[in-house]
Amino acid sequence: AQTVTQSQPEMSVQEAETVTLSCTYDTSENNYYLFWYKQPPSRQMILVIRQEAYKQQNATENRFSVNFQKAAKSFSLKISDSQLGDTAMYFCAFMKHVRAGNMLTFGGGTRLMVKP
Amino acid sequence: GAGVSQSPRYKVAKRGQDVALRCDPISGHVSLFWYQQALGQGPEFLTYFQNEAQLDKSGLPSDRFFAERPEGSVSTLKIQRTQQEDSAVYLCASSSRGGADTDTQYFGPGTRLTVL
Numbered sequence: 101a102q103t104v105t106q107s108q109p110e111m112s113v114q115e116a117e118t119v120t121l122s123c124t125y126d127t128s129e130n131n132y133y134l135f136w137y138k139q140p141p142s143r144q145m146i147l148v149i150r151q152e153a154y155k156q157q158n159a160t161e162n163r164f165s166v167n168f169q170k171a172a173k174s175f176s177l178k179i180s181d182s183q184l185g186d187t188a189m190y191f192c193a194f195m196k197h198v199r200a201g202n203m204l205t206f207g208g209g210t211r212l213m214v215k216p
Numbered sequence: 217g218a219g220v221s222q223s224p225r226y227k228v229a230k231r232g233q234d235v236a237l238r239c240d241p242i243s244g245h246v247s248l249f250w251y252q253q254a255l256g257q258g259p260e261f262l263t264y265f266q267n268e269a270q271l272d273k274s275g276l277p278s279d280r281f282f283a284e285r286p287e288g289s290v291s292t293l294k295i296q297r298t299q300q301e302d303s304a305v306y307l308c309a310s311s312s313r314g315g316a317d318t319d320t321q322y323f324g325p326g327t328r329l330t331v332l
Contacts, residue, residue: 104258133319143305145259145323191258195319202319203249203272204309206258 102127102194106207113182114215120167121177121210123192131197134168134175135204140188148190151175153197182214218242220324222308228330229298237293237327241310248291249321250283251307259307265291298331305329 103126113119125134136148151159151168158166163180179186189211193204221240229235241248246267251259252275261275267288276283280299285291295302305328309321 135320137323143326143328145307145309145326147320147322150317150320193258195321197319203261203264203275204251204259204321206260208258209256 102129102196102205104192104194104205104207106190106192106210108210109208110211110213112213112215113179115182115184117182118178118180119182119212121179121190121192121212123175123177123207125173125175125192125194125207127173127194127196129196133195133197134166135193135195136164136166136175136177137191137193137206138186138188139191139209145191149177179212184214184216186212187214188212220308220310220322222306222324222327224327225325226328226330228332230332231299232297234294234296235298235329237295237306237329239291239293239308239324241289241291241308242312242322245310245312245322246288247311247313247319247321248285249309249311250291250293251309252277253305253307253326255304262293262306295329298329300331303329303331 132153134151138146167176189209192207223238248265250262253259264272265285280296282294305326307326308324311321
């Protein structure tokens with residue numbers, strides 16, 4: 101079974117600064133996906149970024165980038181130029197790459213507050 | 217196109233009542249997932265459909281939980297004889313196979329169930 105650990109229950113950052121959220125996972129699989137999702141108070145789970153394990157290049161999406169260290173089983177999220185709208189719960193998630201039934205395993209989340 | 221929709225957004229039930237939660241996935245998505253999210257925690261997998269076939273129900277916590285997707289589109293999660301421990305947000309997600317975002321799960325806004 102896979103486990104995902106987010107060791108930072110809460111973090112805060114000043115607007116316009118950079119913050120990094122940590123995530124580690126445990127798996128015996130070699131082929132998988134990793135995701136970061138954002139969940140604002142409205143509850144809608146929004147995809148932030150996705151990484152395929154076979155890709156060595158770290159994924160980026162505008163102000164969001166990841167540091168994927170496969171050997172260390174680490175997958176951190178960096179948010180640059182933080183904005184007030186980035187305030188939310190952030191969940192790291194793991195998915196095996198199989199033909200079917202590939203459910204997500206989530207970490208416990210990190211609550212991020214962006215301060216003006 | 218439209219995203220994943222869920223109804224109702226909020227449901228209050230008295231202990232022992234039956235409830236039905238509805239999910240409308242993104243049009244054309246063959247995979248549909250249900251998750252349960254307790255307060256302050258990450259979502260946990262309940263069950264998975266590929267088209268109308270329920271291929272994995274290993275996460276359903278008891279036989280009081282039942283899910284169906286009879287025509288391979290809309291899905292209903294039914295909870296019989298609700299208990300207080302069933303209080304949670306129930307999230308639905310759908311995904312497609314093929315394309316750049318293959319297997320990426322897109323979530324609905326969730327249904328918050330409160331059992332009194």
